[in-house]
Amino acid sequence: MVAGPSGAIDFDEIAAGLPRRIHEVTADHVAGAPGQIALVEDGAAWSYRDLDRRVTEIAAVLSSLGVRAGDRMIIVSENCISLAALLLAASRLDAWAIVANPRLSARELDQIRDHSGARRMFFASKVSKEAAAHAARLGAENRHLGALQDIGVGPLNESATAEPVEADPARQVAVLIYTSGTTGTPKGVMLSHDNLLISAKTTAYFRKMDRSDKIYLVLPISHIVGISLLIMTLMVGGTVRMVSKYDPAETAKAIAEEGVTILNGVPATYQRLLEYKSVSGLRQLSPGSLRLIAVAGAPLDLDLKSRVEKEFGLPLLNGYGITECSPGISGVRFDAPCADQAVGTLLPGVEGRIRTIDGIPISQGEIGELHVRGRNVMCGYHRAPELTAKVIDSEGWFNTGDLARFDGDCLYIVGRTKEMIIRSGFNVYPAEVEAVLSSHKDVVQCAVVGRPADGNEEIVAFVQLLQGSRVTSADLMGFIRFQLTSYKRPSEIIVLDALPATSTGKILKHKLAGSLRGEAPLAQIAPLRRQQI
Known part of the structure; x- marks a missing residue:
């Protein structure tokens, strides 16, 4: 049907x-109601007149910093006026904006930077200690961008190539949103x-x-x-x-x-x-x-x-x-x-x-x-x-x-x-979590599944370790802590002597997920070694 x-x-x-273009949505209001408040945050408010003028100024500064039409620029920021202004300024330049959550780990953010071929990275350091930490790690310098203060400006990527610019708004990319995908590697969703x-x-x-x-x-x-x-x-x-x-x-x-x-x-x-x-x-x-x-x-x-x-x-x-x-x-x-x-x-x-x-x-x-x-x-x-x-x-x-x-x-x-887990509205792909766990030297194999919890989903990881390993669930939690952002980390890691699998070695995830729903005791599915939260 x-x-x-x-x-x-x-x-x-x-x-x-x-x-x-998306920055043009304010034009009628700039003309018809310039004093109307467009953006508010604790301690600040911009009218539509302010927003239009300041975005124009910020776009000019971005251009002077080498951001060109067709470039990808990463904005590492929590929700704030600075983020909105940078997003709209990118639109003015026909650059592609990539807004990255500052709570991403260094590994996750670096993957996005490398895959996108970003020209520059910008950090709203004043708003978020996580953004400030990323800025310091990546050698960003704090600068004023027009009306925006204390924005970390990362080094210019001289090797970045600009994408062709399309006049047609259906073909010109406005934002690139990264989702890790079922393969565990980043996928950049191109939205026009x-x-x-x-x-x-x-x-x-x-x-x-x-x-x-x-x-x-x-x-x-x-x-x-x-x-x-x-x-x-x-x-x-x-x-x-x-x-x-x-x-x-x-x-x-x-x-x-x-x-x-x-x-x-x-x-x-x-x-x-x-x-x-x-x-x-x-x-x-x-x-x-x-x-x-x-x-x-x-x-x-x-x-x-x-x-x-x-x-x-x-x-x-x-x-x-x-x-x-x-x-x-x-x-x-x-x-x-x-x-x-x-x-x-x-x-x-x-x-x-x-x-x-x-x-x-x-x-x-x-x-x-x-x-x-x-x-x-x-x-x-x-x-x-x-x-x-x-x-x-x-x-x-x-x-x-x-x-x-x-x-x-x-x-x-x-x-x-697909196996995607939705945790508090965020998409979590098991393959990405599994890839990080599997990088531990004592992990033989692992499987990540979702568990319903009060209208939400939790992440549960099942892990098989090398025989004789003394690694605990707590050790594994510590290992992944700085490699995965908080909403991607398992609520529980369960260590088993072996994971249930077919004769060809394919892990039976549905059985593991079923054990979490009470369909069958875990001990009937696989030998339990130890379990820690």
């Missing part, structure tokens, strides 16, 4: 008038200006966003949802409240006192808010000016959904998207909330179809792999045409690798054909 968005929605009308603009515009349309909205941006801009939320809010002339690190107490206070109208999060965002309410002894969390709360990035537990909705007196709108789709694929409509775990209807302009693993069409209501097509689908993987060809066919259909079904126009995600 093939499905499109429900209702009488004129996609051409929604898409009309889109700018050519048009990818980002059309996804942001349709989501804003769905949510009835306008100039009166103030979004609490706690989801990191180093990931696609954060970038999209930033763009859509600036597109409608609203205000973006920048949040560098999530603190449920600060979030509750901001909602109560700062006029926040929209909160986006992953299930863990809301789980921690409710935990804060409980431990602080509050009778009720104030909804303040909230009019919309949304969740995505991980399976939604219905009990959590019910408790959040009761707390704020608003429906918790579930959605579904992935990096390669910029990210919007579907969402529960603002005017048609759902009581179950549905991820809503397809966004305007997005087509979806369900196929068997072998690509055969199946009937309405049956479960299969979800394929999608639309202007939101990525340009491809950077420097990996063979990987791109595996997921996007000749007709433009992208295979999400997720198992889904349609009930009428409503989409349900029921599982994943």
